[in-house]
Amino acid sequence: MSQSAEVLNPVHRVQEKTTYKILLIIGLTHLLNDSIQAVVPAMFPILEKSMGLTFTQLGFIAFALNIVSSIMQPIVGVITDKHPMPFALPIGLTSTLFGVLGLAFAPNFTLIIVSVLFIGLGSAIFHPEGSRVAYMAAGTRRGLAQSIYQVGGNSGQALAPLITALILVPLGQRGAAWFSIVAAIAVGLLVYIAFWYSNKLTIQNAVQKKQIERNGERKISKHIWVTLFLILLLIFARSWYISGMGNFYAFYIIQEYSFTIKQAQLFLFAFLLAGAFGTFFGGPLADRFGKKNVILVSMLGAAPLTAILPFVTPAVAFIILIATGFILMSSFSVTVVYAQELVPGKIGTMAGLTVGLAFGMGALGSVVLGYLSDLIGLSQTIFLMSLLPIIGILTFFLPSDQKLSKMNSL
Template sequence: MKSASPSLTAGTVYPILLAISLSHLLNDMMQSVIPAVYPLLKEKFGFTFAQIGVITLVFQLTSSILQPFVGRYADRRPRPYSLAVGMCFTLVGLLSLAFAPGFGTILFAVGMIGWGSSVFHPESSRVAQLASGGQKGLAQSIFQVGGNAGAALGPLLAALIVIPFGQVSIGCFALTALLAIFLLVRIGNWFRRQLVVATDRASAAAATPLPGLSRRKVRKALLILTLLVFSKYFYIACMTNYFTFFLMEKFSVTVSGAQYCLFAFLAASAAGTLIGGPIGDRYGRKYVIWGSILGAAPFTLLLPYVSLPWTIVLAVIIGLVISSAFSAIVVFATDLMPGKVGMIAGVFFGLMFGLGGIGSAFFGWLADRTSIEFIFRISTLLPLLGVVAGFLPNIATKRMG
């Protein structure tokens, strides 16, 4: 089967972009239930922070390991219905988590959800770029904002459903998985029709390298992007997995109240994601990446030392600023290696999940040996690494020249 180029469609196909964004919302909403129920699981099973970190590590690593391989395979042999198949893994994982009797079964459950994510993200990024009509930053942002909105809804739904009704109520999210499977089958039908009309000429055009960029410069740029993803997602791992514990310990916030505060951070992250892509299309992705990560540093440095109201305000600002980078990073990377959208998207989504998992395990281990407040003081330094974005090449300038 011929490989589909992300530029085959003549114009932006907004119904498909909205459908894949909604699917991303449902997928990441189900995934975000996992860290949202950590306080419940910790209390019910007596887990240590290190065990909480291991649960996240298993989830994030299974989310990341397969993604580059799935993406590379999909670049060569696209499978329109693989998205729906991957969601079936998530369905099994959710049902297993709802009835898990202990640590081992919980690890199996989150591993299954992670495998579903590994299949979902690379191919859905290909669908988004295929439907972009050339507005790749906008398309990636629309796709990504669905995921961030879903990640924000997870803690909110956990506070409304899982915390009051217990672990078994996680099974309610199986209905969400079934809805996502339905949507992904419909998207697969559209994707299959695009593959039928794919031409060798379009694929060859997509594979044309950028002028003025040697392989060495491309490798250097990819290394810089990897470092930026590290700084961003190590920090976000601390916020996503331990912000609730930080609020509960420092300010004596209730479990439900802490979940609402986490929702505010994640909702702001969703809004920030939508901004980054279109701005990158217009003014250059390098500057969006640079301003997003380094620009969050003043606010992260203040967060551990202020009162509760200011902590929430700063968390919202950090979410808005730091989350505008990822869409620009993914599109920047796929511009560096045209024709390999699935593989590159898989690599960077894999890095996002893998580094997030390692960060969660590391901060959990460190919290057991120090304190929750200490890890928040340490993590605030990570966005300062955003300074290296200044060394990225100016792709937009090279194309215009």
């Protein structure tokens, strides 16, 4: 055995070990972070009534929240790939804490926008670094690790309807202030994560240095760029649909089924909770059956369900919402891992690009769908939105998992 192998073997053994404690903590903080973000769309029915906001204005609030993450997440990822900053995690959540306090007491539309920008900035810092922590703690189970991390976020988002029904409806806008406590808890947990992250960096840097000495810097080929573009298009379709459901479907079923706000939020909760379960199971399924296969089934499997959803009774809609949420979101963590393995060594950049793009496309979708709802009506907009998962046919053009491994070995 060579001297370099003797040095690297203990390091590899540490790298291969899955650190479940860290995965559970980062998943929990992701839940807390995204439950705070969920307060924003959860407040839409409240703000529409109390401030008389239009669907377009509500779309711009969602845009302000998400576009900061879209722009900043890849930037944060690029910077931290070169200069990792473990304590950026608690600093980001502190920004979120200030944002949620501002949201609770904002007297007008302008200050609401400013407040959600602070929340968006905190999210932009948290997500790529949180994904890096999950990758570092994954060992050989990268799909499972990303699922644990991402299911925390999706579970937090799924809490939005319950937040509306149990907190915001009785307490109004000021009820958002309670989530400053949630943010403070998340900051404390992330301080612990930051210390673990700092220690792990020493080991990770040793491995990367040896790999670069042996293989040199990796260049990104044209084929990889094309594949990455296809992944981003798939995220585009999924994000527009999820964003549209989260921001406007409650209004649709209130209008079509004569539901109350609480009843509508329960339907939305079922959709988002099923999505959280789909996110969790998608990673382990990808570890076993392949990432491309899970992405394909996720997108095309959801397409017929989303197409018929606007035409069914409330009882059937409830069942379809659960099935659609589970199937469509099963690819959420998988697309992140696919991109990270497509471009090894750019963990934060790929996480920021894929997850950040998901927020960004959701932001753009919120504005477009809000405008269409004002222009052509909510029913027609929901129907057009239901066709988005058909774009999943592009999955056929992605390299298989085996080919992806060969591309990485070149």
